[in-house]
Amino acid sequence: MEPYLDPFVVGSPSGEEKGYLITSPEYSLKQALSLGAEKAYEIAHTFRSGEKGSSYHTAEFLMLEFYQVGTDLHQAMDLLEELIRWVTNKLSLPFPEKPFQRKSVKELLSKLAGIDWDRDSLERKITELSLTNLSFNSMEYEDCFFLIFLNLLEPNFASEFQFIYDYPPEMAALSRIELGAAKRFELYFGKIELANAFYELLDPIEQRARFEKEQELRRKLGKEVFPVHEEFLQALERGIPECSGISIGLDRLLMVLLGRNSLSDISPYWREI
Incomplete structure (x- = not known):
């Protein structure tokens, strides 16, 4: 689970x-x-x-x-x-x-937040914008990622269908990781997530x-x-x-x-x- x-x-x-x-x-x-x-x-x-x-x-x-x-x-x-x-x-x-539209997570982070997806970059941007009062020691990687995603990326999504693909490897779930990216996508219409997909991990x-x-x-x-x-x-x-x-x-x-x-x-x- x-x-x-x-x-x-x-x-x-x-x-x-x-x-x-x-x-x-x-x-x-x-x-x-x-x-x-x-x-x-x-x-x-x-x-x-x-x-x-x-x-x-x-x-x-x-x-x-x-x-x-x-x-x-x-x-x-x-x-x-x-x-x-x-x-x-x-x-x-x-x-x-x-x-x-098809846009990678790295592309969106670079364009809309001016950062990469490593944890240090996420934490620096969160601190710069005062997005939380929590200690980073108490936060998982996904907590940091979604603070950036929900505050800087999602509000800029146009009212159209777009695929967002290649997520950070820390968020692979049941997808495989290739070339440092989790091979998964989500389909959005505006700010609404409609679908989630994995290029399936097959290694038990x-x-x-x-x-x-x-x-x-x-x-x-x-x-x-x-x-x-x-x-x-x-x-x-x-x-x-x-x-x-x-x-x-x-x-x-x-x-x-x-x-x-x-x-x-x-x-x-x-x-x-």
């Missing part, structure tokens, strides 16, 4: 059983790839606690997650853009012909090490520490072909395509929180 992701806890009436609502169908789909599937997808009800504070967050939402063998990161961008254009055509919605040893590091961080943050997902690691050991995976928040996508400003106009699961 990613350190900053928290599932809802559920229990039986007797109190003898405990479980968690699904945050993503990711692991089961990758297990299908390890058993020979070349394409896999699921539209799932997903649940995440702590989703508060804006008109485009809700505790329950519909997620489309899909994987395709033989697809690298830029091919995955092509595939997602093609899908969105197909959907808008089927719905007879107006849509710009201009291709989606590296993935186990990342899971154990996530456990350490959850423990440090005082959160529940979940067991390592052994079935997923076994799938990696069996072998998963080269592939990319994409998850899309369908509620948010429909909100953007219809020109609405709140999930309350779109989602039957939205409630003010």
Whole structure:
């Protein structure tokens, strides 16, 4: 479980059983790839606690997650853009012909913040702009990165679709690292994140090490520490072909395509929180 992701806890009436609502169908789909599937997808009800504070967050939402063998990161961008254009055509919605912008994180940091993504550079810019009163000793790398991202990058995003790709290696999650960058992307429309994608890490040893590091961080943050997902690691050991995976928040996508400003106009699961 990613350190900053928290599932809802559920229990039986007797109190003898405990479980968690699904945050993503990711692991089961990758297990299908390890058993020979070349394409896999699921539209799932997903649940995440702590989703508060804006008109485009809700505790329950519909997620489309899909994987395709033989697809690298830029091919995955092509595939997602093609899908969105197909959907808008089927719905007879107006849509710009201009291709989606593609910008690397390093490019955005240099242009909008004047820095690189190493921790020292992030800390110097945070100090210069007085973005926090917290001690850097108490902050993880991601905390520093998102202070810069949310204050200096995201406010400058135009109201258009753009892919943001190649993240710092500290934020690789389940993506592979090549040439010093985590091979993942996020699709934004303005300030709204619509999709997240990985060029998948296939090394079970590296993935186990990342899971154990996530456990350490959850423990440090005082959160529940979940067991390592052994079935997923076994799938990696069996072998998963080269592939990319994409998850899309369908509620948010429909909100953007219809020109609405709140999930309350779109989602039957939205409630003010």
